[in-house]
Amino acid sequence: MSMPAFRLERPRSVAGAVSILAAHGPDAMILAGGTDVVPNLQMKLFSPRVLVDIKSLAKVCRLSAIEWSPGNGLRIGALSTLTAVCESLLIQEKFPVLARAVATIAGPLQRNMGTLGGNLCLETRCHWYNQSEFWRKSLGGCLKLQVSDALAGKEGPVCHVAPGGRRCWAAWSGDAAPALLTLDAEIEIAGPAGLRRVALAQFYRNDGMDRIALGRDELLTAVRVPPRMAGRRGNYRKLRVRNSIDYPLAGVAVSMDVDPRGVCRDARLALTAVNPAPLLVKEVGEWLIGQTASPELIERVAQQAIRTAKPLTTSGSTPVYRRDMVRVFTRRALEEAWRETAGAPV
Numbered sequence: 001m002s003m004p005a006f007r008l009e010r011p012r013s014v015a016g017a018v019s020i021l022a023a024h025g026p027d028a029m030i031l032a033g034g035t036d037v038v039p040n041l042q043m044k045l046f047s048p049r050v051l052v053d054i055k056s057l058a059k060v061c062r063l064s065a066i067e068w069s070p071g072n073g074l075r076i077g078a079l080s081t082l083t084a085v086c087e088s089l090l091i092q093e094k095f096p097v098l099a100r101a102v103a104t105i106a107g108p109l110q111r112n113m114g115t116l117g118g119n120l121c122l123e124t125r126c127h128w129y130n131q132s133e134f135w136r137k138s139l140g141g142c143l144k145l146q147v148s149d150a151l152a153g154k155e156g157p158v159c160h161v162a163p164g165g166r167r168c169w170a171a172w173s174g175d176a177a178p179a180l181l182t183l184d185a186e187i188e189i190a191g192p193a194g195l196r197r198v199a200l201a202q203f204y205r206n207d208g209m210d211r212i213a214l215g216r217d218e219l220l221t222a223v224r225v226p227p228r229m230a231g232r233r234g235n236y237r238k239l240r241v242r243n244s245i246d247y248p249l250a251g252v253a254v255s256m257d258v259d260p261r262g263v264c265r266d267a268r269l270a271l272t273a274v275n276p277a278p279l280l281v282k283e284v285g286e287w288l289i290g291q292t293a294s295p296e297l298i299e300r301v302a303q304q305a306i307r308t309a310k311p312l313t314t315s316g317s318t319p320v321y322r323r324d325m326v327r328v329f330t331r332r333a334l335e336e337a338w339r340e341t342a343g344a345p346v
Ligand SMILES: Cc1cc2nc3c(=O)[nH]c(=O)nc-3n(C[C@H](O)[C@H](O)[C@H](O)COP(=O)(O)OP(=O)(O)OC[C@H]3O[C@@H](n4cnc5c(N)ncnc54)[C@H](O)[C@@H]3O)c2cc1C
Pocket: 029, 030, 031, 032, 033, 034, 035, 036, 037, 038, 039, 054, 078, 079, 082, 104, 105, 106, 107, 110, 111, 113, 114, 115, 116, 117, 118, 119, 120, 121, 122, 123, 173, 174, 175, 176, 214, 218, 219, 220, 221, 245, 246, 247, 248
């Protein structure tokens, strides 16, 4: 589990980071908290020549600030730690779905080191990919590694999840993205042409290998949530092997705006760990707006969520069980969000 050799760069500005990334292209990789990158380097999943340590930018460029204003909404710097996000009273009060989802990520050590930006740019995960070099070689490698820049052609072309196909089914396994999708979040990206903003929903590609729409010379600088999403009820439910630390095997995020009579004004639901991207279940809003809670309605939404989820083989659980837990979690998360509104009968 030794690390491959690399040069460490510590830029002093966002522009400096962008120019290092642009100069080295596929040979460079961003390092934030390192809680995903370092284990992956140790397992020789990639071997970049240059690691660009952006933690040094936390103080100088507002990259670790959490700011709120009624006009502009919430802005979270990409280098904010997961602990800072889930312990922020502002986020707990105004955006509970985000605080609750982030509080389930890994354990306290990883949350203290890991950043929100790193979480949104996480590598997709798979039972056959996230293994030691020795383990992988005994199976002839996997499709995701075969096309990765550093190891192109060095490991086998088979997807062990869906043999015969040419698609990588590694799963999106982050917890913050589904919560932020339900809050209509945008991300701020810095590149050679300056800053651009993208809807988070457009950022993910639903492709285990080419997971995010981020150029080699770009980095994520902040996450923004519009002010109209503040104060919504929200919940996050997560299936994992060990509740104290593990990645999700399935996750359901819900955010709702319910009036005092219990009538839904707006609702959003997103899934994680059951596809190569975190996904918004679009029909949910259409079905729930204008409705009061009923077991039949909630079950209908839960069935639709199952149709969207396509979990494939992984360690720790079966696809059938994970799909069924998506149904159960959808039901529970909706019931809780409705119940949290005073006076709403469920
Ligand atoms: C034991 C263990 C359990 C874990 N459990 C969970 C879990 O339950 N849920 C979960 O979601 N995660 C989990 N993780 C993964 C990880 O801890 C978190 O996702 C964390 O938020 C990653 O952030 P980081 O700053 O450490 O990212 P890094 O490891 O530094 O980077 C992760 C990826 O994002 C890229 N990146 C980082 N920052 C930026 C940026 N600003 N712009 C562009 N690209 C960037 C890196 O190049 C890399 O590809 C776990 C990790 C471990 C070791």
